[in-house]
Amino acid sequence: MFQKEEKKALTRLAVLSIGWGLGLDRFYEGRTKEGILSIIGWGLIFGSFMLLSPCHGYDYSEGVKNYADMSVNPLIIIPFGLGIYGISLVIRKGFRLLRNFETAE
Numbered sequence: 001m002f003q004k005e006e007k008k009a010l011t012r013l014a015v016l017s018i019g020w021g022l023g024l025d026r027f028y029e030g031r032t033k034e035g036i037l038s039i040i041g042w043g044l045i046f047g048s049f050m051l052l053s054p055c056h057g058y059d060y061s062e063g064v065k066n067y068a069d070m071s072v073n074p075l076i077i078i079p080f081g082l083g084i085y086g087i088s089l090v091i092r093k094g095f096r097l098l099r100n101f102e103t104a105e
Contacts, residue, residue: 003104004078005100005104006103008064008102009097009098009100009101010101012025012028012029012097013094013097013098013101015028016090016093016094017094020090021042022038022042023035023036023037023038023039023042025056025093026038029077035041041082042086044079045059045082045083045086046079046083048078048079049076049079049080049083052073052075052076052079053076057086065081071105
């Protein structure tokens with residue numbers, strides 16, 4: 001059915017597509033330090049994105065404040081840019097694994 005290289009590429013692609021946010025692909029490859037750094041990095045990105053978002057807290061959830069009066073924090077561009085960069089790295093790795101599957105003999 002599948003050869004060893006094809007199975008390996010498919011397994012890595014499945015782990016990447018399911019657990020990219022938790023760094024499961026790096027843990028699967030045996031790179032524990034990079035997996036932990038991935039968890040910390042994505043946690044910082046998502047956490048800072050939530051903290052810097054313009055509408056959080058009870059005031060906005062209960063309709064007390066007007067959404068037209070909100071001002072966006074300019075620092076939101078930092079986690080947004082890092083998130084876009086991280087997602088582009090995940091997509092690039094996915095295409096590399098697909099290429100490995102395609103060229104496996």
